[in-house]
Amino acid sequence: MKSRIKWQDGIHFTGETESGHAVQIDGAPDIGGKNLGPRPMELIxxxxxxxxxxxxxxILxxxxxxxxxCVVEIDATRATEDPKVFTDIHLHFIVTGKNLNAQQVERAINLSAEKYCSASIMLKNTVNITHDFEIVEG
Known part of the structure; x- marks a missing residue:
């Protein structure tokens, strides 16, 4: 897998993916950014x-x-000192459907976290990742 980051100006970049998509990446205004795109840590x-x-x-x-x-609300905490890595990430899944089985939803989330999600498995060795869920009928 390959990606490319191209500097635009200031601290604004364009990220290009191997699959042919682009995303604007920028920093916060207090460090010279123009708020033209998400921050790199937000992309993570x-x-x-x-x-x-x-x-x-x-899985479901x-x-x-x-x-x-399916909506996932993500709440993350970063270290206060450089490098300001994530210390805790919580994923709250809001899963909507008809007659959803809570055990199946929990199983799907656990399988993702423990077996299938490359991002989660890569991060879990350095970040405390937790998750929970709610089911909405509809």
């Missing part, structure tokens, strides 16, 4: 949430659960 959280969500949806679909929506 989005990658973790996206990876986990894909797993959960695929294979389990014949009638899922209609």
């Amino acid at each position: 959280l989005l990658g973790l949430g996206g990876c986990s969500s894909i797993d959960v949806i695929l 679909q294979k389990s014949r659960q009638e899922i209609t929506d």
Whole structure:
């Protein structure tokens, strides 16, 4: 897998992926950014949430659960000193569907965290990652 980061100006960059997509990356205004895109550490959280969500949806679909929506709210804490790495990340899954089985939802989240989500498994050795869920009928 390859990616490319191209400097635009100031501390604004364009990230290009091997799959042909681009994202603007920028820093906070207090360090010279223009707020033209997400911060690099925000992208890490989005990658973790996206990876986990894909797993959960695929596992629930294979389990014949009638899922209609999946939202993951991510709350992260960073160290106060450089390097300001993530110390804790919590993923709260809000899974919507018809007659969803709570055990199946919990199983899907655990399988993602422990076996399938590359981002989660890569980060878990340095970050305390927790998760919980709620089920919404609909």
